Amino acid sequence: MYHMLWLLLRILVFLLGATSVLAALLSAIRTFVLPRSASDIFSRNVFIAVRMLFELRKRRADTYERRDQIMELYAPMSLLALLVVWLLCIQLGYTAMFWGLTDGSLYQAFKISGSSLFTLGLAFVDTFPAILLTFTEAAIGLLIVALLIAYLPAIYGSFSRREAAVTLLETRAGSPPSAVEIIKRYHHIGGLGDLTEVWRGWETWFAEIEESHTSLGSLPFFRSPQPQRSWITAAGTILDTASLINAAVDIPHDPQADLCIRAGYICLRYISRFFRMPFDPNLAPIDPISISRVEFDLACDELAADGVPMKRDRDQAWRDFAGWRVNYDTVLLALAELTDAPRAPWTSDRFLIHPPRLLARYRKIKCQGGRLRHFVDGRALLPGSLEPLR
Template sequence: MAVFVDAFQTIILPRRATGRFRITRFFFITTWHPWTVIGGRMKNARAREQFYSAYGPLSLILLLLLWALLLIVGFGMFYFALGTPFTDVMGVQTAAGLSKVRTALYVSGTTLFTLGLGDVVPHSMAARTLIICESGVGLGFVALVIGYLPVLYQAFSRREVNIALLDARAGSPPTATELLRRHGFEGGDVALTELLVEWEKWAAEILESHISYPILCFYRSQHDSQSWLSALVAILDTCSLLISVLEGPASRQAQLTFVMARHALIDLGNVFHVQEQRAWTIQSAVDRLPESDFGRLCEVLGDMGLRLCGDQASADRLRTVRELYEQHAKALSQYLRMPLPAWVPAKKEKDQWTLLTKLRTEAEAGRVASLLRNERGH
């Protein structure tokens, strides 16, 4: 019965599963921690990230195998309780002791996977009825697995599309200041508002899909510098800045996006009970925006015409907004081993965005100069 309830809550029920003593929760607790311990000992960052990325798909396979094994054992114990009333093809009665247990498990396994070998024949009505029931369960189990995998990977694919698109808009890894800087052009506030609308919908999809299928949280992005958590936090950082500093349409949409993104972040943290873990207390003392980074943040925003350091009220608002989500993000980051984005991106020697912007500026300057020469010629 426990397997039926757990599989129903994990696969079929379209809402967060409840109950502390669930097979799926016990499985993730007993497998994820040892996995992170082994991965944490790897010195090579790329190899470590590759090791973490294998956990999601592998845990899905192992979870399905665990369910199947428990079903086999459960039905096998029913057969054993009936006295293992089976006879093999040679007409020999099942012997007593351990042989009965082996025969009961063998019959359960072949019945669950609907092999229909017929080498062991039941000779009681109760055993025949139970075999029919287990055959139906086996067919249903296979059908659920077949339907479960496409749903998971479709949700994963939809999630990754926006994360990949954010690379060109906020850098890799994404940061709030880079996102604002790349929208610091004429009409950029409109483009930024449209982007926040898309991410409000994305956060709602994450809330719906990842609450129903928490295993998706362990699935990592294609590139080591990207993750669904870093993208979500980068959007929350951006909304925090817009709410704290700006007035206008972008600020209004930032409030809507912030509420939905924070809702998704906190609910996902509750799924893994991050508030009850040791990391919750430890991460509360870690500041994502120390004084040095805050100074660089002020410089970048100042270049864009957004005043933060000169306005104490704006700085206080930013601190208040950050307190609404940062501790949850840091605890979830520690649990999933997904690093959070910085507030200000590190300087890169080869920045493609800067190069493209320079070329575009030079092309625009050349076009203006050409027009001026033509006017003088006339």
């Protein structure tokens, strides 16, 4: 009876070890090989754990430049930590399998597993099942390291294409990027009526970002070469520019701007969904946004003072702008905080104006008629404003 229980225990440990190895291998395949976004518990938990450590260190930083310097290592360190976790799970899994298959001690099984995984040749058991495990463990270890090496060029290729557009935006939008600045500069060079190619180029950029930033889950956290640049503030600036021009600038309507906005908010929503960030996909044009009417009026006044032709009906222009902005407002701010983006107008500056961190974390409560209203500190927000109802 005792021998039977001991045999069952060894079989159970062997199966648990095989499960651990299989889980690590599938996680590596989802991360490195699968060409689509897929939820992976290993990657998610490792990135969260490393982020917690970086957040502790970041608290001591008193300037954004210092915070950016700290966070620049977050994505690379998380990838290396993920590799370590995979290798550890594989070694422990094979340790359990070697212990369940041989008569040696747990220490001997651990030694054989480590020797096989790192191809050291320090220890082995000369039986066919054990040799078979040794070969498979060595092959899996080499495979995961090779996948990581092959994964890095894909990351940096997508990173380079992303940053090329972000860098070019600085010549058009200034630093930090501003939608108002873009419109003023294009007005000065007489280009306001010829923005179709700009919208088309950024529509393509949004499509590429959606694919790369969900299939390569670490890519959103790779920071731009310059501290004041960020892919998310660039995205917000382009979307706000298109929304402002559609709503308030008195030039012929360009349908390509509509397509650019749609491509942008679909992209940001998919990325937010990949990171499990909540948002309401069924928003109405009258739902609240993080831009106040006062800010909108100040932007329009600045454009008008610079000679930009503006529409006369400011109230309708505000309603149109809010109707466009509401599609991407919540996800834009959420991703700006997630990536710790540099301060930029109407994007990452929202967290400094409104103390509750991450405006995307509104508590959404159903009101009469089943519609969702937004609440902060128990007070409802007016549609199109952050001013609470009194």
